Amino acid sequence: MSDQDYPPQPPIATGLAGRCPRCGQGKIFDGFIALKPRCQSCGLDFSFADSADGPAVFIMLIGGFIVCGLALWLEVSFEPPWWVHLFTTFPVALIVCLGMLRPLKGVMVALQYHHKAEEGRLER
Template sequence: MADEHHSLPSPYSTGLAGRCPRCGEGKLFDGFLKVRPRCAACGLDFAFADSADGPAVFIMLIAGFAVLGAALYVEIAYEPPIWLHMVIWLPLAVIVCLALLRPMKGLAVALQYVNKAEQGRLEK
């Protein structure tokens, strides 16, 4: 069992690349964010994959910190009009969020697989 765990590819490289967490070869996504039913290379069933809102929350925190920090710096340093802030920072926030969403969801799914994460159950 421990040998199987050590033979797995890195969940970070496979998740960020959108590859199967078991073999590292097959594609994880079918479209932009829809997870495939199974890996085409090794046949792993992706039914376990439920990243929920986790990646979105982390992305909002990361993008919010970066974009807001840059916007505050520009405001203090240059004092541009508000319309210029809107033209610069709103599209940048959308681009940063969309660029990070797929890799973060892939990472969440890969870490779920490696750590054998599943829904909690109450024992009777």
């Protein structure tokens, strides 16, 4: 079956859910963030997907804002010893960063499919 045989899927919703960007049914992840080779429902080959460092950049920006904001607020409001930061800010950083990694990678893969993104080539 070709891409025209499937109704268009919303890339953000399918990416956040970790579903196939073509059919919206099959799962794209094999493990935590490793992509499956193909969709078990429609057979879409996921070799086109190369999210590279895109999700990591967004996570650093968004997660860094949240975690640094928390650490600054904690320091200014309570002036705790350093070990309080270790036991509060560090777990929040892990939860925020790891919690956003899989959904953002799914969104990047779905957007690549939706916009037919591929590696650039020089024309001669």
